[in-house]
Amino acid sequence: MSTENNTPAGRPRGSARPGYSFDVKLWKVSKTGRKSRPWRLRWVVAGKVHGDTFTTSALAESRRSELWQAMNRRGEAFKIESGLPESEVRAAAEATEAADTEPPLRWFEFCRKYMAGRWRTSAAKTREGTADGLAAVTLAMVKRGDDAPDDETLRLAFRWGIVPANAGEDPPAELHAAYEWVTTTDRPLVDLADAEVFEDVLYRVSYRLDGTPAAGETYKRRRRALNTALEHAVVVGELPENPLQRARRKHAGSNSVVDPRVLVNAGQARQLLTAVSYVGSWDRCRGRRLVAFYAVLYYAGLRPAEAVGLRLSDCHLPEEGWGTLTLRETRPVSGKQWTDSGERHDRRGLKAREASTDRPVPIPPVLVAILQVHLREFGTAKEGRVFGNERGGVVGSSTYWRVWEEAREYALAPERIDSPLAGRPYDLRHACITRWLNAGVPIAEVARRVGNSPEVIHRRYHGCIDGHEEVANAKIAKALEDDGDDV
Structure with a gap:
């Protein structure tokens, strides 16, 4: 085994204080043969062998360099019992003393x-x-x-x-x-x-x-x-x-896959949007003011926070054909104590995107018409936002939750009210994504429109796509028939 001795050039050899020695031999880094910490460094102080293992060769070589400099650059004595250079022994003692005098961080x-x-x-x-x-x-x-x-x-x-x-x-x-x-x-x-x-x-x-x-x-x-x-x-x-x-504990909770029971079909969605318009008195417009809000969740796949931040300047609403919503801002609810502005709604860029980027979403003629009616009747709220409360402020999550809960009681059969069906406004977005996937829109394009990755779309919605089980069964049956032909 190759070694280096503690022979500092040009430095007279002195006598080390008790418990320390200048008689140090440093060996080269070697392999241990183990998967964990496979690199070993050993050195000898006054005949006593010391060593340590490392996860990478770079860490082992770095430690060897530290010991070599203590030996040959600074000419330090090493403590025989621990094998550490005098400077490291002194630093450890100072750290221990400081820890003894300062109370532990709580x-x-x-x-x-x-x-x-x-x-x-x-x-x-x-x-x-x-x-x-x-x-x-x-x-x-x-x-x-x-x-x-x-x-x-x-x-x-x-x-x-x-x-x-x-x-x-x-x-x-x-x-x-x-x-x-x-x-x-x-x-x-x-x-x-x-x-x-x-x-x-x-x-x-x-x-x-x-x-x-x-x-x-x-x-x-x-x-x-x-x-x-x-x-x-x-x-x-x-x-x-x-x-x-x-800790490698497996969590026992839900797996974040969309529950098919929450999804509404086209007829149920129309009934719910109609029911929203009946919530509240006609003159206060509490429900009618939010019909288009829920519609952009169902027809364009927006998140509620994205709908809250939607502005008129973000909307291309032609008289005929498809339009476009270009999303640039989201207004998530966080509570006044967590925002810099002291308002309940934070002002952020789009989720999982750079702050300056946008996301254009094509919208079908039915949604274009709903938004046009909404703007003619209610105009825009403060800052040019498409949706606002009665005072022109930001639509609060408590508001669109309460209206939705009342609308479900109007639109759904009594036995359906306590079911998961459309239990949250967010479930309209789930229904939109599922409808697009079932229509054959490629996963990558669905992901681009709704602001998710293809991996997330595939993982969360794979159980909601109609017809896959039948297609798989047909393929298996065909394979079994082919195997029978070979007999």
Whole structure:
């Protein structure tokens, strides 16, 4: 095995202090033969062999270079017991002393600093999603007792406390006791390395407060928020490793595939749009003002937040034939505490696209006509938006949800009202996408129009496409007949 000796050129050999030695031999990097950490570095200090393994040869060579410089550039003595150069022993001792004098960073303070650092570069929805994920984890990171506030209040207090604008402010009266509990009984961040604590963390991420599994998208969002926070803790040196990387638990919740039971056919869609116009008094126009809003979800596949942000300048509505909606902005609901403007609706570019890009969507003549009627009757709202409330403001999600719930009671048979059929306004978008796929529109073109990737369209809607089972059965039957001919 090739080695290098500690013989610093031009430096007189001195006597090392007790427990240290200049007698160091450094071996070259070699392979261990194992799949994990396959590279080995070994060195000898006063006859005592030391070593370490690495995941890549580059890391091993980098460590060898550090030891070589300590030997030959700085002429350091090495500690016989640990095999480390004197400078590294000294640095480790200083770090230990500092850790002994400073209290460990606690969970809430870490989350507060983490959110403050990410606030400026995050969208309001991202801020809210991160807060929700960390709030769920907080239920495992506070001590419990008979006098502890209920879980929901603890989560609300945590979400209030990590908003940067609330730093130094007194919490609302109804959250005061819970906020005190969160900030005084929270665990040190390093407790995440404890297996029992982290098991509870995984449970809180995976389940709702009532003990039922969280929805698939909720679980993914919470786990993503936790993982990003823990990676940050590793980078800043607060955790030695990300414990989530060791967790491979399979989530028991839903798999985010569209349920065919929510899809309406063309007749049901027309009945629902008609029923919307009957919601509210005729003079206040609460329902009639939203008929075209739901229509762009059903005929053009828009997301509700995209419809809220649609402007007249985005619409090409010819007297005959197909028109075009060119989407440029989305107005997701996030809550005033999460937006920079202090308004409930954030102002963002299109989902999963660069902020300056747009998405043209061809619309059929039936939707062109519906929009023309809407604009003639109601005009435009503030900022030239196609849809607005009675005061010209942004259409709130609570408004279009309430109108939709009332319209379902008018349009659907009594036994259908409690069914999943068109249970949410968003289900109109699902129905639109499914209709296009069943009409034979290529998946790539459907994905372009609705602003998804082809992979997402294929994964979420594969169970909603009519006729595929029959086609597959016919192919199998044909293959069986061909096999019979060979007998």
